[in-house]
Structures are given as C-alpha cells and as structure tokens.
Amino acid sequence: MIVAIMAPRSGKTSGLAIPSILAAPGPVLLTSNKAANDAFTATVDARAEVGTVWVLDPQQIAHHPRRMWWDILADARDLAGAKRLAGHFVTASVDESNSSDFWSAAASNTLGALFLAAASHRRPITDVLAWLATPADRTPVDLLTDAGHHAVAAQLQGTVSGATETRDGIYETARQYASCLLDPDVAAWVTPSQDLPEFKPFAFATSRDTLYLLSKDGGGSASAIIAAAADAVMRAAVVVAERSGGRLDPPALCVLDEAANVCKISDLPDLYSHLGSRGVIPMTILQSYRQGQRCWGETGMDALWSAATIKIVGSGIDDADFADRLSRQIGDHDVQTTSVSTSESGKSTSVSMRTERILPPDAIRALPKGKALLLATGIRIAMLNLRPWYEEPSAKVIGPASARATKAITARAIAKTHGHDDFGLSA
Ligand SMILES: Nc1ncnc2c1ncn2[C@@H]1O[C@H](COP(=O)(O)OP(=O)(O)O)[C@@H](O)[C@H]1O
Ligand SMILES: [Mg+2]
Missing domain, CATH: 1.10.8 (Helicase, Ruva Protein; domain 3)
Structure with a gap:
C-alpha cells in the first residue's frame, strides 16, 4: 500500500505511475487529470495487448469517444x-x-x-x-x-x-x-445504455483489463464520478478477493495519480486498511503532505500516511514541518570528530563523538529530481534513484506509442471542432 509525495514535475507520473502500470500483472486502474503525454498515452497501447481498455472520460480530456457506461447507482x-x-x-x-x-x-x-x-x-x-x-x-x-x-x-x-x-x-x-x-x-457515461458495453467492477477484479478514469480538477468537474468509480472498483476487488481465498491473484493495481485533485475518496484512509493483504494495491500520489491534509483533514492524512506500508517522498518538499518530521524518523547517527590542538607540550589529538541527523531537514528539502526516500515497513529508510520510463530500454517502444496516442487525442479534438465524431481513432 503506497503513498507517494513529490512536487509537480518531479517524476511522479513518469517515475512511479507509468513504470508500475507497465509492470502490473493484473488489472489496473488509473486516475488522471492529464491525457496527452502522460500516463494514459504512455500505457494505453501496452495495456490493450493484455486486456480490454476501458476509458471513462466524461469531460473529454482525451476526447475519447463514449464506448462504455458504468452504473454509478x-x-x-x-x-x-x-x-x-x-x-x-x-x-x-x-x-x-x-x-x-x-x-x-x-x-x-x-x-x-x-x-x-x-x-x-x-x-x-x-x-x-x-x-x-x-x-x-x-x-x-x-x-x-x-x-x-x-x-x-x-x-x-x-x-x-x-x-x-x-x-x-x-x-x-x-x-x-x-x-x-x-x-x-457527462451523465451519459454513468447512465445505462443499450448499445454500449457496461463496465463491471466485479468482473474487472479478476481480469487483466485497464480502467482509465480521466477528469479535470476542481469544483464542478467530473472528479466526483472518478472518485466514485475508483471507490467502487477497489471495494468490489476486496469483495472478490474475500470470496476467492483472501487475495486477488494477480493483484489489482490502483494508481490514484493526482488523488487530491481528481480522486478525493473521503474515507481513503479507512479503505487502505481494508485493502491490505487483499491483493489490491493502492498507489496514492500527492503533491505535498499539506495537499493531503486539505483533502482528508489532518487526522485523515496522518491515518493514510500511517496505513501506507510503502511511503515514497521525492524532490520539491517545500514543507518545513514535514521535512523535519521525516528527518527525525530517519534518525540520527554518531559522527566522530577529531580535533588537534597545539600547546607547549606539543600536539594533542582528541576524538569525540557527536550525534547528528542522518539526513537533516534541509537535505530532504533539497532532494534532487530523480531521487526519492523510501520508507517501508520492516526495512531501513533508503534513498532511491527513480527509474522513469523514458530512461528504460522499453522507451524505444513506449515513447513512439505515447506520441501516437497523443497525436490521436489532438486529431480527435480537431475532428470534433469540424463535426466528425469518430475521426482519428486507433482501435
Ligand atoms: N518522455 C520524456 N523524456 C524526457 N523527459 C521527460 C519525459 N517525460 C517527462 N519528462 C521529464 O520528467 C519530469 C517529470 O514529469 P512527470 O512525471 O509528468 O511529473 P509529475 O507527474 O511529478 O508532475 C518533467 O519535468 C520532464 O522534464
Ligand atoms: Mg503527473
């Protein structure tokens, strides 16, 4: 159960969301507020090879045609x-x-x-x-x-x-x-339709399908629908897991990218405790600890943070309290200092021990892009090098695929303004 906190443009999507989706062996859910050149375009082709791709795009951020409906009720x-x-x-x-x-x-x-x-x-x-x-x-x-x-x-x-x-x-x-x-x-995506396939959370849990939940942020956006769908999928997955011997195999990966903007599930902290050991892996991605506190309240965010068995903190932490808290959590080490003093009787050397923070708060706030701290239950805190998808060998395939999917979005946007609804679609 993962919570990741990193500033905007610091590699949350390219270094965490996309690589985990590409490596996922089972069903995948992704929430996102970006379509072009982001997690949706980078993973849609690869995921289409292993299962059905469902795209819930009520606000048309990917200009994706309505090819599914989900029963919100x-x-x-x-x-x-x-x-x-x-x-x-x-x-x-x-x-x-x-x-x-x-x-x-x-x-x-x-x-x-x-x-x-x-x-x-x-x-x-x-x-x-x-x-x-x-x-x-x-x-x-x-x-x-x-x-x-x-x-x-x-x-x-x-x-x-x-x-x-x-x-x-x-x-x-x-x-x-x-x-x-x-x-x-917008309502059409969540209203029964005769002609389109229905997205069914229970069937999804045991599939290798992918559900892309796309929405703009902010009040009046469709983010409530996104949160409701993500919630329904995760709860259904838990029920299916309980019915089938305790856990989903392969596990379901639920990447809540930009969770505080497009997927504010108010009881997410509670939900985390239900998902544990069920083979449902939530990855909640936030821009700052404060953003989480605004969304779930101080107690709620603390609960979410403690429930996460894997905590990832990346660059751009501009929050003195949070940095100090992490620094204390990482702990102290003893540093040996040697001082030499000269007096009439000659030189004398003295060795003393001093306790210092392993990683002081200012070092945490200065973490460079591409680095992240990993706090995981049962192991010592580690410093990671993130491996963004575009630096992996598979980028040779993923890069062009993402560019193609991005071009298709643009083509659909242009076609729409010219009144051809179905132009520019791949599969
Ligand atoms: N295909 C790519 N090639 C090279 N650099 C990239 C590519 N995609 C993203 N980046 C770099 O990675 C940074 C982080 O992007 P992203 O993962 O989208 O950030 P976040 O999700 O944290 O806002 C960007 O500032 C950009 O410089
Ligand atoms: Mg992102």
Missing part, C-alpha cells in the same frame, strides 16, 4: 452505499473543513436519499437530476417508502415540507454538488 441500492456516493459529490466540491457545516450535511443527506430512491428502483441518475430541479416532487419519497426505506423517506419528506428558504437552500447546495451531472454528455 449500482452500489447505491443500500443506504450506506447511497451515502457514500453522495459523499463523493460533496468531497469533490468542498474541502474537508467545510464538509460538516449545516448546508453541506443537509445537501449530502438529501443527495443520498435521492440516490437511494433512484437506485432501489433501478431508475437512472437522470431522474435524480429531475428531482433536484423540482423539490416539491413527491416521487422520491414514494419510491423510498415503496422500497421499505421508511426512515429515509421521512427524513426527505421533512426536508421537502420544511421552511421554503431552508429547503431551497439545501436543494441549491445539492444541485451544486451534483452539477457535473447536469451536462447530458
């Missing part, structure tokens, strides 16, 4: 799942510190109730959007009652029939959280 058929799904939309929009204020909490509850109402009757997510637009609509309350979710129905009824300003405030907040789904082109 599949896990929302019970209350816990519906709440978790609502949580993804809240977390994608607000920082951890604001997610428990009245409006966020109420909007989250309402979203959860609407997801549950739709999911328990196999209604599509577009129904939820219609209900969000008309708070007075009684349909979701009736559906919840029908499905036996009386407490949730009563709660939703309470919100709907409460003071108008409060109700409208809650609904407006909920609409903001779910705003990415208002775009029909």
Whole structure:
C-alpha cells in the first residue's frame, strides 16, 4: 500500500505511475487529470495487448469517444452505499473543513436519499437530476417508502415540507454538488445504455483489463464520478478477493495519480486498511503532505500516511514541518570528530563523538529530481534513484506509442471542432 509525495514535475507520473502500470500483472486502474503525454498515452497501447481498455472520460480530456457506461447507482441500492456516493459529490466540491457545516450535511443527506430512491428502483441518475430541479416532487419519497426505506423517506419528506428558504437552500447546495451531472454528455457515461458495453467492477477484479478514469480538477468537474468509480472498483476487488481465498491473484493495481485533485475518496484512509493483504494495491500520489491534509483533514492524512506500508517522498518538499518530521524518523547517527590542538607540550589529538541527523531537514528539502526516500515497513529508510520510463530500454517502444496516442487525442479534438465524431481513432 503506497503513498507517494513529490512536487509537480518531479517524476511522479513518469517515475512511479507509468513504470508500475507497465509492470502490473493484473488489472489496473488509473486516475488522471492529464491525457496527452502522460500516463494514459504512455500505457494505453501496452495495456490493450493484455486486456480490454476501458476509458471513462466524461469531460473529454482525451476526447475519447463514449464506448462504455458504468452504473454509478449500482452500489447505491443500500443506504450506506447511497451515502457514500453522495459523499463523493460533496468531497469533490468542498474541502474537508467545510464538509460538516449545516448546508453541506443537509445537501449530502438529501443527495443520498435521492440516490437511494433512484437506485432501489433501478431508475437512472437522470431522474435524480429531475428531482433536484423540482423539490416539491413527491416521487422520491414514494419510491423510498415503496422500497421499505421508511426512515429515509421521512427524513426527505421533512426536508421537502420544511421552511421554503431552508429547503431551497439545501436543494441549491445539492444541485451544486451534483452539477457535473447536469451536462447530458457527462451523465451519459454513468447512465445505462443499450448499445454500449457496461463496465463491471466485479468482473474487472479478476481480469487483466485497464480502467482509465480521466477528469479535470476542481469544483464542478467530473472528479466526483472518478472518485466514485475508483471507490467502487477497489471495494468490489476486496469483495472478490474475500470470496476467492483472501487475495486477488494477480493483484489489482490502483494508481490514484493526482488523488487530491481528481480522486478525493473521503474515507481513503479507512479503505487502505481494508485493502491490505487483499491483493489490491493502492498507489496514492500527492503533491505535498499539506495537499493531503486539505483533502482528508489532518487526522485523515496522518491515518493514510500511517496505513501506507510503502511511503515514497521525492524532490520539491517545500514543507518545513514535514521535512523535519521525516528527518527525525530517519534518525540520527554518531559522527566522530577529531580535533588537534597545539600547546607547549606539543600536539594533542582528541576524538569525540557527536550525534547528528542522518539526513537533516534541509537535505530532504533539497532532494534532487530523480531521487526519492523510501520508507517501508520492516526495512531501513533508503534513498532511491527513480527509474522513469523514458530512461528504460522499453522507451524505444513506449515513447513512439505515447506520441501516437497523443497525436490521436489532438486529431480527435480537431475532428470534433469540424463535426466528425469518430475521426482519428486507433482501435
Ligand atoms: N518522455 C520524456 N523524456 C524526457 N523527459 C521527460 C519525459 N517525460 C517527462 N519528462 C521529464 O520528467 C519530469 C517529470 O514529469 P512527470 O512525471 O509528468 O511529473 P509529475 O507527474 O511529478 O508532475 C518533467 O519535468 C520532464 O522534464
Ligand atoms: Mg503527473
């Protein structure tokens, strides 16, 4: 279970994400906010040789045509799942510190109730959007009652029939959280389709397929969908592992690149403890420890950091506290100093021992690009040379493949502006 922290442009994607994907023996999930010349283009051809490639690109950052759909409501058929799904939309929009204020909490509850109402009757997510637009609509309350979710129905009824300003405030907040789904082109990726294959997390767990989850960052982006899909895949993988003797073989690799930007799974720290020893390998890649704290809160980030059995810290750590903490963790060593003094009786040499940090904080903050510290359970802290894919022998193949895939993205973007939807596609 891996957490990696390195500054932007320091080799997270080229030195960690891409090499691990290329070496993965089983299914692979990747989240990313970049398409051209990044992990998607560098690995898509190689992965297409071992299994099906699924691309969830709701915001068209790779201009990838919609060739799949994923049922975002599949896990929302019970209350816990519906709440978790609502949580993804809240977390994608607000920082951890604001997610428990009245409006966020109420909007989250309402979203959860609407997801549950739709999911328990196999209604599509577009129904939820219609209900969000008309708070007075009684349909979701009736559906919840029908499905036996009386407490949730009563709660939703309470919100709907409460003071108008409060109700409208809650609904407006909920609409903001779910705003990415208002775009029909985005919603289509997570709505059942007759003509396209369905991505199924359970089948994925035992496949050698690859799921690319692509999204822009920031509020209003489709990152909630990305987080929900990654969460669903990892949870399904754990369930499959438990059913099949404890662990997935070959293991599933889940690379959450730019996790704090496009894959804010709020209970990721908890999830880490479930994934351990199940053959589901999460690799959460962050730009700084602080970025993690903004996303999961101080306690959450500490929990994630402790749950990681492999911690990788690379160059560009511009955080004095974090550098000092690491330096203390790396520990001290004794340094022998010899001093020579001259007096009337001649020269005398004295040897003394001094305790020094093995790696002082300023040395950690000055780690050059390409170096990283490895803190792994059970071994001493090590200094690594990263091996970015472009310096490996396989770059002869991967480089041109990535260039081709990048060119195809550009071609699709150009074709789109000229109205030919399917131009420039390889396979
Ligand atoms: N194909 C390549 N050839 C040479 N250098 C590259 C190549 N791809 C990336 N780099 C170098 O690696 C650095 C890190 O890139 P990247 O792994 O994308 O950073 P991060 O993911 O940490 O933001 C870039 O600044 C660039 O100089
Ligand atoms: Mg990157």
